[in-house]
Amino acid sequence: MSRRLLILGSTGSIGTQALDIVQRSDELDLVGLSAERSWEQLVEQARAFGVDRIALADADAGARASEAWTDGEVLVGAEGLVQMVLESGADLVLNALVGSAGLGPTVATLGEGIDLALANKESLVVGGELVMQLAEATGAQLIPVDSEHSALHQLIAGERAGAVDQLVLTASGGPFRGRSRAELEGVTVEQALQHPTWAMGGKITIDSATLMNKGLEIIEAHHLFGTPYDDIDVVVHPQSIIHSLIHLCDGASLAHLGYPDMRVPISYALHHPDRVDVPIRRLDLAELGSLTFEPPDPEAFPCLRLAYAAGRAGGTAPCILNAANEVAVHAFLQGRLSFLGIAAVVEDTLGQLDARPVRAFESLYEADREAREVATELIADGVAAT
Ligand SMILES: NC(=O)c1ccc[n+]([C@@H]2O[C@H](COP(=O)([O-])OP(=O)(O)OC[C@H]3O[C@@H](n4cnc5c(N)ncnc54)[C@H](OP(=O)(O)O)[C@@H]3O)[C@@H](O)[C@H]2O)c1
Numbered sequence: 056m057s058r059r060l061l062i063l064g065s066t067g068s069i070g071t072q073a074l075d076i077v078q079r080s081d082e083l084d085l086v087g088l089s090a091e092r093s094w095e096q097l098v099e100q101a102r103a104f105g106v107d108r109i110a111l112a113d114a115d116a117g118a119r120a121s122e123a124w125t126d127g128e129v130l131v132g133a134e135g136l137v138q139m140v141l142e143s144g145a146d147l148v149l150n151a152l153v154g155s156a157g158l159g160p161t162v163a164t165l166g167e168g169i170d171l172a173l174a175n176k177e178s179l180v181v182g183g184e185l186v187m188q189l190a191e192a193t194g195a196q197l198i199p200v201d202s203e204h205s206a207l208h209q210l211i212a213g214e215r216a217g218a219v220d221q222l223v224l225t226a227s228g229g230p231f232r233g234r235s236r237a238e239l240e241g242v243t244v245e246q247a248l249q250h251p252t253w254a255m256g257g258k259i260t261i262d263s264a265t266l267m268n269k270g271l272e273i274i275e276a277h278h279l280f281g282t283p284y285d286d287i288d289v290v291v292h293p294q295s296i297i298h299s300l301i302h303l304c305d306g307a308s309l310a311h312l313g314y315p316d317m318r319v320p321i322s323y324a325l326h327h328p329d330r331v332d333v334p335i336r337r338l339d340l341a342e343l344g345s346l347t348f349e350p351p352d353p354e355a356f357p358c359l360r361l362a363y364a365a366g367r368a369g370g371t372a373p374c375i376l377n378a379a380n381e382v383a384v385h386a387f388l389q390g391r392l393s394f395l396g397i398a399a400v401v402e403d404t405l406g407q408l409d410a411r412p413v414r415a416f417e418s419l420y421e422a423d424r425e426a427r428e429v430a431t432e433l434i435a436d437g438v439a440a441t
Contacts, residue, residue: 057085060325061143062109064151065100066090068256069200070172073149074100076322076333083325084180087143089136091156094120101127108143110135112156137163149325150175150199153258154381155374155423162416170195172324174200176275177381180418181374183278197279198324204279205320206298208309210281211345216301221302221333222282224272225292227350229264232293236355242394244387252295254313254333261384266351267379267398270362271380273374275367284367289359293350296338300318312338332428357398365405371422372410378405378426386434404430 060077064070065088080412086277089110098120101109107127111117118330130139139164140148148164149172150157157175162182164171166189172177178187190197199205201411203224211219230249231239247264248257255263262268274289287430300310313319314336322333334377353360365376383400386392392400413419 057084058147058325059084059143059145060146061085061087061140061145061148062151063089063140063148064199065152066093066096067153068254068259068277069151069321069418070149071263071407071413072262072317073151073321073325076318076325079103079333080170080331082331083300084331086145089106089138089139089152090116092116094123097267098124101104101148107141110139112136114343119324125249136160140164140169140306141167145169147172147325149321149389150178151200153177153256155181155377158186158416158419158421162189165189165193165195167171170196170198172200176201176204176271179275179278179379180377181423182413182416184413185416185419187278196327198327198435199275199279200317200320200324201272201275202315202317202320205277205323207276207280207301207314209323210309210311214301218304219282219301221286221288221306221439222280223288223300223302224276224278225297225299226269226271226289227263227295228293228349228351229266229338231264231355232291233357235352236395239355239395240393244390247387248393254319255317257388258384260299261387262352262380264405265358265394267362267380267384267397267401269351270298270359271377273362286361287308289351291351294374295344296343296346297415314338337427339364358401359397361401362406363408368410370410371408371418372405372417374413374419374422375405375408375410375426376401378423382427382430392434400430400433403433 060083070083085104085106088100090226093239094116097109110130121129147170151174157178158181234345244406248260269289276287295315298311302308309423318333378403383397404426
Protein backbone atom coordinates (compact mmCIF):
# COMPACT_ATOMS: atom_id res chain seq x y z
CA MET A 56 0.00 0.00 0.00
CA SER A 57 1.38 3.40 -0.95
CA ARG A 58 2.22 5.87 1.85
CA ARG A 59 2.23 9.66 1.57
CA LEU A 60 5.66 10.72 2.88
CA LEU A 61 6.87 14.14 3.98
CA ILE A 62 10.64 14.62 4.46
CA LEU A 63 11.82 17.38 6.79
CA GLY A 64 15.52 18.16 6.30
CA SER A 65 15.68 16.61 2.82
CA THR A 66 18.91 18.46 1.89
CA GLY A 67 20.93 16.92 4.73
CA SER A 68 22.83 13.66 5.08
CA ILE A 69 19.81 11.62 6.24
CA GLY A 70 17.43 13.54 3.93
CA THR A 71 19.38 12.84 0.74
CA GLN A 72 19.84 9.16 1.64
CA ALA A 73 16.10 8.97 2.29
CA LEU A 74 15.48 10.34 -1.22
CA ASP A 75 17.63 7.52 -2.56
CA ILE A 76 15.31 5.05 -0.79
CA VAL A 77 12.20 6.87 -2.11
CA GLN A 78 13.57 6.70 -5.65
CA ARG A 79 13.80 2.91 -5.41
CA SER A 80 10.36 2.42 -3.85
CA ASP A 81 6.92 2.06 -5.50
CA GLU A 82 5.28 2.44 -2.13
CA LEU A 83 6.38 5.92 -1.08
CA ASP A 84 4.61 8.93 -2.53
CA LEU A 85 6.50 12.13 -1.67
CA VAL A 86 4.21 15.02 -0.65
CA GLY A 87 6.64 17.65 0.69
CA LEU A 88 10.27 18.55 1.36
CA SER A 89 12.02 21.05 3.63
CA ALA A 90 15.40 22.63 4.42
CA GLU A 91 16.73 25.51 6.46
CA ARG A 92 18.61 27.59 3.82
CA SER A 93 19.63 25.32 0.93
CA TRP A 94 16.84 26.59 -1.33
CA GLU A 95 18.49 25.79 -4.66
CA GLN A 96 19.06 22.16 -3.73
CA LEU A 97 15.53 21.97 -2.32
CA VAL A 98 13.96 23.33 -5.50
CA GLU A 99 16.02 20.87 -7.51
CA GLN A 100 14.72 18.03 -5.34
CA ALA A 101 11.12 19.27 -5.69
CA ARG A 102 11.47 19.28 -9.50
CA ALA A 103 13.14 15.86 -9.58
CA PHE A 104 10.47 14.25 -7.39
CA GLY A 105 7.43 16.18 -8.69
CA VAL A 106 6.65 17.64 -5.26
CA ASP A 107 4.38 20.68 -5.13
CA ARG A 108 5.02 21.89 -1.58
CA ILE A 109 8.32 22.85 0.04
CA ALA A 110 9.26 24.71 3.23
CA LEU A 111 12.34 26.73 4.16
CA ALA A 112 13.00 27.70 7.77
CA ASP A 113 15.05 30.72 6.71
CA ALA A 114 12.93 33.65 5.46
CA ASP A 115 15.46 34.96 2.87
CA ALA A 116 15.96 31.51 1.42
CA GLY A 117 12.17 31.10 1.29
CA ALA A 118 11.80 34.37 -0.61
CA ARG A 119 14.45 33.37 -3.16
CA ALA A 120 12.84 29.96 -3.66
CA SER A 121 9.43 31.62 -4.24
CA GLU A 122 10.95 33.76 -7.00
CA ALA A 123 12.78 30.90 -8.67
CA TRP A 124 10.10 28.19 -8.39
CA THR A 125 6.49 28.78 -9.31
CA ASP A 126 5.34 25.19 -9.75
CA GLY A 127 4.08 24.90 -6.18
CA GLU A 128 3.76 26.43 -2.73
CA VAL A 129 6.73 27.66 -0.66
CA LEU A 130 6.13 27.82 3.09
CA VAL A 131 8.49 29.84 5.26
CA GLY A 132 9.82 29.88 8.83
CA ALA A 133 9.53 27.41 11.69
CA GLU A 134 5.72 27.85 11.44
CA GLY A 135 5.93 26.99 7.73
CA LEU A 136 7.43 23.60 8.57
CA VAL A 137 4.68 22.91 11.09
CA GLN A 138 2.04 24.10 8.61
CA MET A 139 3.40 21.70 6.02
CA VAL A 140 3.09 18.82 8.52
CA LEU A 141 -0.50 19.80 9.30
CA GLU A 142 -1.65 20.40 5.71
CA SER A 143 0.26 17.96 3.52
CA GLY A 144 -2.03 14.99 4.17
CA ALA A 145 1.06 12.86 4.95
CA ASP A 146 0.64 9.54 6.68
CA LEU A 147 4.36 9.34 7.43
CA VAL A 148 6.81 12.12 8.28
CA LEU A 149 10.59 11.66 8.29
CA ASN A 150 12.07 14.19 10.71
CA ALA A 151 15.70 14.58 9.60
CA LEU A 152 16.25 18.07 11.02
CA VAL A 153 19.26 18.68 13.20
CA GLY A 154 19.04 20.02 16.75
CA SER A 155 16.18 21.06 19.01
CA ALA A 156 14.54 22.81 16.01
CA GLY A 157 13.18 19.31 15.32
CA LEU A 158 10.98 19.29 18.43
CA GLY A 159 8.16 21.48 17.01
CA PRO A 160 7.66 19.32 13.88
CA THR A 161 7.87 16.12 15.99
CA VAL A 162 5.11 17.42 18.27
CA ALA A 163 2.99 18.56 15.30
CA THR A 164 3.36 15.16 13.58
CA LEU A 165 2.54 13.00 16.59
CA GLY A 166 -0.18 15.42 17.74
CA GLU A 167 -1.95 14.85 14.41
CA GLY A 168 -1.64 11.08 14.86
CA ILE A 169 0.76 10.85 11.89
CA ASP A 170 3.43 8.12 12.02
CA LEU A 171 6.94 9.47 12.56
CA ALA A 172 10.27 8.13 11.31
CA LEU A 173 12.58 9.94 13.70
CA ALA A 174 16.20 10.71 12.87
CA ASN A 175 16.14 13.91 14.93
CA LYS A 176 17.25 12.35 18.22
CA GLU A 177 17.28 15.80 19.84
CA SER A 178 13.43 15.74 19.87
CA LEU A 179 13.54 12.84 22.31
CA VAL A 180 16.48 14.13 24.31
CA VAL A 181 14.76 17.48 24.87
CA GLY A 182 11.14 16.41 25.26
CA GLY A 183 11.22 12.61 25.62
CA GLU A 184 8.50 12.19 28.23
CA LEU A 185 6.00 14.53 26.59
CA VAL A 186 6.79 13.26 23.10
CA MET A 187 6.22 9.61 24.09
CA GLN A 188 3.01 10.54 25.93
CA LEU A 189 1.78 12.33 22.82
CA ALA A 190 2.49 9.30 20.60
CA GLU A 191 0.64 7.07 23.02
CA ALA A 192 -2.33 9.43 23.25
CA THR A 193 -2.80 9.74 19.48
CA GLY A 194 -1.72 6.19 18.56
CA ALA A 195 0.93 7.46 16.13
CA GLN A 196 3.86 5.10 15.60
CA LEU A 197 7.37 6.36 16.30
CA ILE A 198 10.05 4.42 14.42
CA PRO A 199 13.67 5.38 15.16
CA VAL A 200 16.10 6.03 12.30
CA ASP A 201 19.29 6.18 14.38
CA SER A 202 21.09 2.95 13.46
CA GLU A 203 21.54 1.81 17.08
CA HIS A 204 17.87 2.40 17.95
CA SER A 205 16.66 0.88 14.70
CA ALA A 206 18.71 -2.18 15.67
CA LEU A 207 17.18 -2.21 19.17
CA HIS A 208 13.67 -1.74 17.74
CA GLN A 209 14.20 -4.89 15.66
CA LEU A 210 15.88 -6.87 18.45
CA ILE A 211 13.26 -6.07 21.07
CA ALA A 212 10.27 -6.63 18.75
CA GLY A 213 10.20 -10.39 19.29
CA GLU A 214 10.62 -10.33 23.07
CA ARG A 215 8.00 -10.21 25.80
CA ALA A 216 8.08 -7.27 28.23
CA GLY A 217 10.42 -8.10 31.09
CA ALA A 218 12.60 -10.52 29.11
CA VAL A 219 15.15 -7.85 28.15
CA ASP A 220 17.68 -7.23 30.94
CA GLN A 221 19.99 -4.72 29.28
CA LEU A 222 20.46 -2.66 26.12
CA VAL A 223 23.99 -2.13 24.80
CA LEU A 224 24.67 0.68 22.34
CA THR A 225 27.83 0.41 20.29
CA ALA A 226 29.95 3.50 19.60
CA SER A 227 32.57 3.77 16.89
CA GLY A 228 34.68 5.90 19.26
CA GLY A 229 35.00 8.64 16.62
CA PRO A 230 38.23 10.01 15.15
CA PHE A 231 39.92 10.46 18.54
CA ARG A 232 39.42 6.96 19.94
CA GLY A 233 42.39 5.89 22.02
CA ARG A 234 43.66 9.42 22.68
CA SER A 235 44.21 10.61 26.24
CA ARG A 236 42.68 13.87 27.47
CA ALA A 237 46.06 15.59 27.08
CA GLU A 238 46.22 14.43 23.47
CA LEU A 239 42.87 16.08 22.75
CA GLU A 240 44.16 19.56 23.53
CA GLY A 241 44.43 21.61 20.38
CA VAL A 242 42.73 19.15 18.01
CA THR A 243 41.31 20.97 15.00
CA VAL A 244 37.86 21.15 13.43
CA GLU A 245 39.17 19.34 10.34
CA GLN A 246 40.49 16.47 12.49
CA ALA A 247 37.21 16.25 14.43
CA LEU A 248 35.20 16.10 11.18
CA GLN A 249 37.11 13.00 9.95
CA HIS A 250 34.74 10.27 11.14
CA PRO A 251 36.29 6.83 10.61
CA THR A 252 33.14 4.85 9.66
CA TRP A 253 30.11 7.12 9.00
CA ALA A 254 29.64 10.07 6.58
CA MET A 255 27.21 12.40 8.40
CA GLY A 256 26.22 16.04 8.90
CA GLY A 257 28.65 18.36 10.73
CA LYS A 258 26.88 18.54 14.09
CA ILE A 259 26.49 14.79 14.63
CA THR A 260 30.06 14.22 13.44
CA ILE A 261 31.40 16.52 16.17
CA ASP A 262 29.02 14.87 18.68
CA SER A 263 30.55 11.53 17.67
CA ALA A 264 34.05 12.87 18.28
CA THR A 265 33.14 14.05 21.82
CA LEU A 266 30.94 10.95 22.45
CA MET A 267 28.05 13.33 23.21
CA ASN A 268 26.28 11.57 20.34
CA LYS A 269 26.31 8.36 22.37
CA GLY A 270 25.15 10.33 25.42
CA LEU A 271 22.19 11.72 23.47
CA GLU A 272 21.46 8.19 22.23
CA ILE A 273 21.33 6.82 25.78
CA ILE A 274 18.61 9.35 26.60
CA GLU A 275 16.86 8.57 23.30
CA ALA A 276 16.90 4.81 24.11
CA HIS A 277 15.59 5.44 27.63
CA HIS A 278 12.51 7.16 26.23
CA LEU A 279 11.92 4.96 23.19
CA PHE A 280 12.09 1.67 25.05
CA GLY A 281 11.21 2.73 28.60
CA THR A 282 14.53 1.32 29.87
CA PRO A 283 16.09 2.61 33.12
CA TYR A 284 19.50 4.28 32.68
CA ASP A 285 21.16 1.58 34.83
CA ASP A 286 20.19 -0.96 32.17
CA ILE A 287 21.64 0.93 29.20
CA ASP A 288 25.34 0.39 28.54
CA VAL A 289 27.81 1.61 25.92
CA VAL A 290 30.70 -0.30 24.37
CA VAL A 291 33.19 1.09 21.87
CA HIS A 292 33.29 -0.99 18.68
CA PRO A 293 35.47 0.72 16.06
CA GLN A 294 34.29 -1.29 13.04
CA SER A 295 30.61 -0.19 13.47
CA ILE A 296 29.38 -3.61 12.29
CA ILE A 297 27.33 -4.45 15.39
CA HIS A 298 24.81 -1.62 15.76
CA SER A 299 23.40 -2.65 19.15
CA LEU A 300 22.75 -5.69 21.26
CA ILE A 301 20.38 -6.83 23.98
CA HIS A 302 20.98 -9.16 26.91
CA LEU A 303 18.01 -11.36 27.78
CA CYS A 304 16.95 -12.83 31.13
CA ASP A 305 17.84 -16.41 30.09
CA GLY A 306 21.49 -15.58 29.37
CA ALA A 307 21.09 -15.18 25.60
CA SER A 308 22.38 -12.02 23.89
CA LEU A 309 21.12 -10.85 20.48
CA ALA A 310 22.99 -8.46 18.21
CA HIS A 311 22.12 -6.59 15.01
CA LEU A 312 24.86 -6.54 12.37
CA GLY A 313 25.50 -4.89 9.03
CA TYR A 314 27.93 -2.65 7.17
CA PRO A 315 27.55 0.98 8.28
CA ASP A 316 25.05 2.44 5.77
CA MET A 317 22.21 4.68 6.97
CA ARG A 318 20.00 3.61 4.07
CA VAL A 319 19.34 0.38 5.99
CA PRO A 320 17.68 1.96 9.06
CA ILE A 321 16.07 4.67 6.90
CA SER A 322 14.47 2.03 4.67
CA TYR A 323 13.35 0.05 7.73
CA ALA A 324 11.67 3.13 9.23
CA LEU A 325 9.98 4.19 5.97
CA HIS A 326 8.62 0.72 5.13
CA HIS A 327 7.92 -0.71 8.58
CA PRO A 328 6.53 -3.34 9.10
CA ASP A 329 7.51 -4.42 5.58
CA ARG A 330 11.06 -4.88 4.34
CA VAL A 331 12.17 -4.02 0.83
CA ASP A 332 15.35 -4.54 -1.17
CA VAL A 333 18.20 -2.11 -0.46
CA PRO A 334 21.35 -2.47 -2.60
CA ILE A 335 23.77 -3.23 0.22
CA ARG A 336 26.58 -5.76 0.04
CA ARG A 337 25.84 -8.89 2.07
CA LEU A 338 27.86 -9.02 5.29
CA ASP A 339 30.98 -11.12 4.92
CA LEU A 340 32.27 -12.06 8.38
CA ALA A 341 35.22 -14.08 7.10
CA GLU A 342 36.40 -11.07 5.12
CA LEU A 343 36.04 -8.83 8.18
CA GLY A 344 38.10 -11.32 10.17
CA SER A 345 37.67 -9.75 13.60
CA LEU A 346 35.46 -7.36 15.50
CA THR A 347 36.90 -5.54 18.50
CA PHE A 348 35.42 -3.92 21.60
CA GLU A 349 36.67 -1.68 24.42
CA PRO A 350 35.15 0.42 27.21
CA PRO A 351 34.72 4.19 26.64
CA ASP A 352 37.33 6.41 28.32
CA PRO A 353 35.38 8.63 30.76
CA GLU A 354 38.27 11.02 31.37
CA ALA A 355 38.98 11.84 27.73
CA PHE A 356 35.28 11.88 26.81
CA PRO A 357 33.31 13.37 29.74
CA CYS A 358 30.20 14.04 27.62
CA LEU A 359 29.00 10.48 28.14
CA ARG A 360 29.05 10.95 31.93
CA LEU A 361 27.30 14.33 31.60
CA ALA A 362 24.52 12.79 29.50
CA TYR A 363 23.95 9.92 31.94
CA ALA A 364 23.78 12.44 34.79
CA ALA A 365 21.37 14.74 32.95
CA GLY A 366 19.19 11.79 31.93
CA ARG A 367 19.03 10.52 35.51
CA ALA A 368 18.29 14.04 36.85
CA GLY A 369 15.38 14.22 34.40
CA GLY A 370 13.07 17.24 34.08
CA THR A 371 14.68 19.99 32.03
CA ALA A 372 18.27 18.68 32.58
CA PRO A 373 18.53 16.81 29.23
CA CYS A 374 17.11 19.88 27.47
CA ILE A 375 19.80 22.06 29.11
CA LEU A 376 22.49 19.52 28.19
CA ASN A 377 21.34 19.49 24.57
CA ALA A 378 21.03 23.27 24.17
CA ALA A 379 24.47 23.92 25.73
CA ASN A 380 25.96 21.25 23.49
CA GLU A 381 24.40 22.76 20.35
CA VAL A 382 25.81 26.19 21.21
CA ALA A 383 29.23 24.75 22.08
CA VAL A 384 29.48 22.60 18.93
CA HIS A 385 28.53 25.61 16.82
CA ALA A 386 31.25 27.68 18.52
CA PHE A 387 33.81 24.90 18.03
CA LEU A 388 32.96 24.66 14.31
CA GLN A 389 33.45 28.42 14.05
CA GLY A 390 36.82 28.26 15.81
CA ARG A 391 35.59 30.14 18.93
CA LEU A 392 35.94 27.21 21.34
CA SER A 393 38.43 24.40 21.82
CA PHE A 394 37.43 20.75 21.45
CA LEU A 395 37.72 20.12 25.21
CA GLY A 396 35.78 23.34 25.76
CA ILE A 397 32.62 21.66 24.40
CA ALA A 398 32.24 19.38 27.43
CA ALA A 399 33.31 22.19 29.76
CA VAL A 400 30.56 24.51 28.44
CA VAL A 401 27.97 21.76 28.83
CA GLU A 402 29.10 20.94 32.37
CA ASP A 403 29.22 24.59 33.48
CA THR A 404 25.80 25.33 31.95
CA LEU A 405 24.29 22.35 33.76
CA GLY A 406 25.99 23.58 36.93
CA GLN A 407 24.47 27.06 36.64
CA LEU A 408 20.87 26.05 35.87
CA ASP A 409 18.60 23.97 38.08
CA ALA A 410 16.67 21.16 36.43
CA ARG A 411 12.95 21.83 36.69
CA PRO A 412 10.00 19.49 36.18
CA VAL A 413 8.54 19.50 32.68
CA ARG A 414 4.80 20.12 32.76
CA ALA A 415 4.31 21.45 29.24
CA PHE A 416 6.33 22.03 26.08
CA GLU A 417 6.63 25.70 27.08
CA SER A 418 8.93 24.71 30.02
CA LEU A 419 11.23 23.06 27.50
CA TYR A 420 11.35 26.06 25.17
CA GLU A 421 12.17 28.26 28.19
CA ALA A 422 14.92 25.92 29.46
CA ASP A 423 16.37 25.72 25.95
CA ARG A 424 16.46 29.55 25.71
CA GLU A 425 18.07 29.97 29.15
CA ALA A 426 20.70 27.30 28.51
CA ARG A 427 21.63 28.87 25.18
CA GLU A 428 22.09 32.24 26.90
CA VAL A 429 24.29 30.79 29.66
CA ALA A 430 26.38 28.72 27.24
CA THR A 431 26.84 31.71 24.92
CA GLU A 432 28.03 33.87 27.85
CA LEU A 433 30.43 31.19 29.04
CA ILE A 434 32.00 31.02 25.60
CA ALA A 435 32.15 34.80 25.22
CA ASP A 436 33.81 35.13 28.66
CA GLY A 437 36.30 32.42 27.74
CA VAL A 438 35.39 30.70 31.03
CA ALA A 439 35.22 27.28 29.45
CA ALA A 440 37.62 27.92 26.63
CA THR A 441 40.22 25.26 27.40
N1 LIG B 1 23.73 11.73 9.25
C1 LIG B 1 23.63 10.55 9.83
O1 LIG B 1 24.20 9.56 9.35
C2 LIG B 1 22.80 10.39 11.07
C3 LIG B 1 22.78 9.14 11.72
C4 LIG B 1 21.95 8.98 12.83
C5 LIG B 1 21.19 10.04 13.29
N2 LIG B 1 21.24 11.24 12.65
C6 LIG B 1 20.43 12.36 13.16
O2 LIG B 1 19.61 12.84 12.09
C7 LIG B 1 19.43 14.25 12.22
C8 LIG B 1 19.90 14.92 10.92
O3 LIG B 1 21.30 14.71 10.79
P1 LIG B 1 22.09 15.00 9.45
O4 LIG B 1 23.46 14.48 9.66
O5 LIG B 1 21.29 14.53 8.29
O6 LIG B 1 22.12 16.61 9.48
P2 LIG B 1 22.51 17.62 8.30
O7 LIG B 1 23.25 16.90 7.23
O8 LIG B 1 23.14 18.77 8.94
O9 LIG B 1 21.07 18.03 7.69
C9 LIG B 1 20.13 18.72 8.47
C10 LIG B 1 18.91 19.07 7.64
O10 LIG B 1 18.01 19.86 8.44
C11 LIG B 1 17.92 21.19 7.89
N3 LIG B 1 17.98 22.13 9.02
C12 LIG B 1 19.06 22.42 9.79
N4 LIG B 1 18.72 23.29 10.77
C13 LIG B 1 17.41 23.56 10.60
C14 LIG B 1 16.49 24.41 11.27
N5 LIG B 1 16.85 25.17 12.32
N6 LIG B 1 15.21 24.45 10.83
C15 LIG B 1 14.84 23.71 9.77
N7 LIG B 1 15.66 22.91 9.08
C16 LIG B 1 16.93 22.81 9.51
C17 LIG B 1 19.10 21.35 6.95
O11 LIG B 1 18.83 22.32 5.94
P3 LIG B 1 20.04 23.09 5.16
O12 LIG B 1 20.53 22.13 4.10
O13 LIG B 1 19.39 24.28 4.58
O14 LIG B 1 21.07 23.40 6.19
C18 LIG B 1 19.21 19.92 6.40
O15 LIG B 1 18.20 19.69 5.45
C19 LIG B 1 20.24 14.68 13.46
O16 LIG B 1 19.40 14.73 14.57
C20 LIG B 1 21.26 13.56 13.62
O17 LIG B 1 21.67 13.41 14.95
C21 LIG B 1 22.03 11.44 11.56
